[in-house]
Amino acid sequence: MATRAPRRPAAPRPKRQRRSAEEAHEQILDAADKRLGEAGPRGIRLQEIAADVGVSHPTILHHFGSRQGLVEAVVTRSLAGLRDKIVEVLSERALDAGEGAELVRLVSTTLGDRGHARLMAWLSLEGRPAEDPAKLLRGLGLAMHARRVAETGTPAPVEDTQLLVLLVSLALFGEGVLGDVMFESAGLGNDPTARDRFHEWMVRLIEQHLHGEGLVDAPKPAPPTGKAARRRSRGK
Amino acid sequence: MATRAPRRPAAPRPKRQRRSAEEAHEQILDAADKRLGEAGPRGIRLQEIAADVGVSHPTILHHFGSRQGLVEAVVTRSLAGLRDKIVEVLSERALDAGEGAELVRLVSTTLGDRGHARLMAWLSLEGRPAEDPAKLLRGLGLAMHARRVAETGTPAPVEDTQLLVLLVSLALFGEGVLGDVMFESAGLGNDPTARDRFHEWMVRLIEQHLHGEGLVDAPKPAPPTGKAARRRSRGK
DNA sequence: AGCGCTGTCTACAACATTGTCAATAAGGAA
DNA sequence: TTCCTTATTGACAATGTTGTAGACAGCGCT
16 A cells, blocks of 8 residues: 555644643533433444534544543443432431432432433443442442331331332332333323322332331241242243 | 446356245344344344344345334334233233232233333333333223222222332333342342242232222322422423 | 643544345246 | 246445544643
């Protein structure tokens, strides 16, 4: 191959905005984060993001090494943001009774607003489980259980509380992903109060369970009693 | 542009497998369905699927018109399959009391096994809500409520039952997408019985709610009473 | 002013993927 | 057998996206 010809004399076009490396990082991450929320990891395209920021796409490569590097960075940042937000919400309203609905609502909006639930879904779908924020569940479950035992004298099994936390988590996650479609499909209107009603109802259900435990037939001791349901055919 | 030169004389290579249009459709759809379950709609690549089936990619274009046509077809088929499966499960175990856990387990595996929950998630994430199967929720809610009223004399509001159905649906969906990660994160082991325990526990929670309704402070009349939580900041 | 670091650019390479086209051949019908 | 329909194919076009190479240009420093 012939050696590349030298660039053309070049017309005088000296108008470059030079940011600090940090600034550039942040601006690029912000733009990428937006795309991430809208179209998922695969929606992160260098050219688009470059256009959003107002730079050329090699600039992004320069700062993040590769597309993958950018994806890692933005995913990590977003996940960290979610975790911090959740921690903040949980510690602020430190599991105060009576504030349950508010807490649920806050977590719901946290998962929904910035597309955090969507991000978790995407990561999971693409085979990269977002364990980071999920790690919170264990701690949350234990904390709730401690409070529960202290408050009501009930010596409920830990797993009961953990399952409760799991249920709410999964439901809020599902709400964050499927969102309005499910509300409408379920027969609730698509009016904006539907979510609030759902949250308040869920909290009442929880309260009812926490205080009413015992009127259930089988208190569920612990170990795998699996009486019915033995043949499982789950693919994985 | 110069007109294209005629093909080369061609060496004798007569070995083509000719399927009927129906056969071809099915084989291609099967292959596409597999990819769909593994990597979502974007994972459907003509060349890969063609290779899986053992044809060249223009053959797929011939049968489905375009990539989009193929995606539509496979998504439609998969969604219809899910709907039929759910209907089958629900009508077989026609909401028999006592069979609750089994029913929940069946729906769970139906959503999980063939990646139906994942598919719904994908479609929703990509902006195409999978309403088809979700439509079932309204009917299911009403049916359950009718049965509930008939069984227990309780004149519970319809919405209470609908919210219950919604909760379970969202939870099972979340389970189908996040799966084991959440179980482990919640503190439940990653042992295979965790799901069963969750399902059985959920059913007991439901039963408890259905029969214990009334011991909650506010029976929740109906309209948006939103006392706390008024400022909502949901983006959409 | 002169110098060096490095953020930024243009141009291009490399690759993947969808879609088009005309030729080919399998299988049934006449 | 001959003809016709159409499933199938190889070659190619068109486009989009990531990544590379080298030049260019702010900006702080001496």
